[in-house]
Amino acid sequence: MEEVEKRDEGSHDGMLEGGVEVRVLVVDDSPVDRRMVEVLLKKSGAMFQVTSVDSAKRAMEVLGLSEDKTKSPVVDDQKVDIILTDYCMPEMTGYDLLKAVKEQSCQKPIPVIVMSSENEPQRINRCRAIGAEDFIIKPLQTNDVLRLRSYARTGLPPPPPPSSSSKAGTKRKMTIDLLAESGGSGSERRRPRLTGLAMA
Amino acid sequence: MSLMALREQLNVLVNSMFLEGLLDQQFRQLQMLQDASSPGFVAEVITLFCEDSERMLTELTKLLDQAVVDYQKVDAYVHQLKGSSSSVGAQNVKLACIQFKQFCEENNKEGCLSALNMVKHQYYSLRSKFDTMLQLEQRIQAYGSEQQN
Numbered sequence: 001m002e003e004v005e006k007r008d009e010g011s012h013d014g015m016l017e018g019g020v021e022v023r024v025l026v027v028d029d030s031p032v033d034r035r036m037v038e039v040l041l042k043k044s045g046a047m048f049q050v051t052s053v054d055s056a057k058r059a060m061e062v063l064g065l066s067e068d069k070t071k072s073p074v075v076d077d078q079k080v081d082i083i084l085t086d087y088c089m090p091e092m093t094g095y096d097l098l099k100a101v102k103e104q105s106c107q108k109p110i111p112v113i114v115m116s117s118e119n120e121p122q123r124i125n126r127c128r129a130i131g132a133e134d135f136i137i138k139p140l141q142t143n144d145v146l147r148l149r150s151y152a153r154t155g156l157p158p159p160p161p162p163s164s165s166s167k168a169g170t171k172r173k174m175t176i177d178l179l180a181e182s183g184g185s186g187s188e189r190r191r192p193r194l195t196g197l198a199m200a
Numbered sequence: 201m202s203l204m205a206l207r208e209q210l211n212v213l214v215n216s217m218f219l220e221g222l223l224d225q226q227f228r229q230l231q232m233l234q235d236a237s238s239p240g241f242v243a244e245v246i247t248l249f250c251e252d253s254e255r256m257l258t259e260l261t262k263l264l265d266q267a268v269v270d271y272q273k274v275d276a277y278v279h280q281l282k283g284s285s286s287s288v289g290a291q292n293v294k295l296a297c298i299q300f301k302q303f304c305e306e307n308n309k310e311g312c313l314s315a316l317n318m319v320k321h322q323y324y325s326l327r328s329k330f331d332t333m334l335q336l337e338q339r340i341q342a343y344g345s346e347q348q349n
Contacts, residue, residue, distance in 0.1 A: 030252070030280055030283055030284050031248050032245060032248050032287050033284060033287050036233075036245065036288075039233050040233065043233055088283075117279075139229070139286055139287045141229065
């Protein structure tokens with residue numbers, strides 16, 4: 001697993017100057033999915049520096065988070081710009097990890113995007129309710145990955161993907177209605193990609 | 201055999217796998233991620249998938265061999281196998297896993313055993329074609345590196 005370098009703080013103006021890479025921590029217990037996401041990120045042309053781990057526990061170690069909540073984490077020294085985690089993992093789930101990250105007392109917890117093969121509104125709502133920036137249905141595609149940079153850089157909502165089946169125009173909203181139309185999980189192409197309300 | 205002929209053979213094989221439902225469009229995504237900077241990517245992912253799948257099939261066989269089946273554990277493995285088969289575009293394996301999950305949810309042992317057999321059948325059919333694919337990929341890559349020397 002590669003070491004992540006400390007990022008130059010202050011690049012929050014939308015465009016990363018000087019080719020600063022976005023440091024992504026990928027968390028997935030499936031070796032196949034880990035590799036797929038790693039390569040997708042690296043080949044997207046969007047300058048990601050990828051670290052991947054096979055468990056949420058390991059992710060906590062990388063992030064310097066302790067499961068003992070009486071200890072305050074070293075949160076000013078963030079090594080990771082964005083976390084991309086699978087939802088279903090043994091022992092500690094992606095949801096547990098998301099919760100732990102968002103419970104940090106620092107001003108700006110790291111953005112967390114949750115991935116899942118299941119297109120379940122309840123699951124998506126749960127994640128959004130505790131602060132997940134986005135929820136992506138697996139398998140990931142290139143345009144899913146390109147959106148990640150926007151979360152890491154500015155915290156503002158990314159523009160909608162041009163080729164998506166979005167009905168929402170330039171605004172993105174909880175698309176429970178689209179879910180009902182798409183017939184739920186099990187379809188061979190996971191549409192739509194569901195996100196929460198991204199307006200401040 | 202010439203490089204062109206090898207590529208043609210590989211294309212014919214892959215196309216037949218699409219037609220038979222062994223692969224779906226997600227496999228095309230995989231292929232698109234392979235390029236000069238990562239020439240062995242498809243082979244790498246296929247190999248990972250096969251190792252991981254066989255490990256899970258072994259565990260599933262053991263779990264269903266128990267007098268009292270732990271359906272939660274069975275479901276966890278089937279879920280993961282479904283996920284990885286979906287990620288590589290292994291369509292028939294994925295569909296068989298969906299059926300398997302159904303039986304798991306019903307705690308139906310007979311159904312699970314039958315579904316496991318189906319998953320194995322689909323997986324090994326795919327595996328045999330993947331083996332041929334990897335051999336062709338290797339020969340194509342070898343051609344490429346010979347030409348560079």
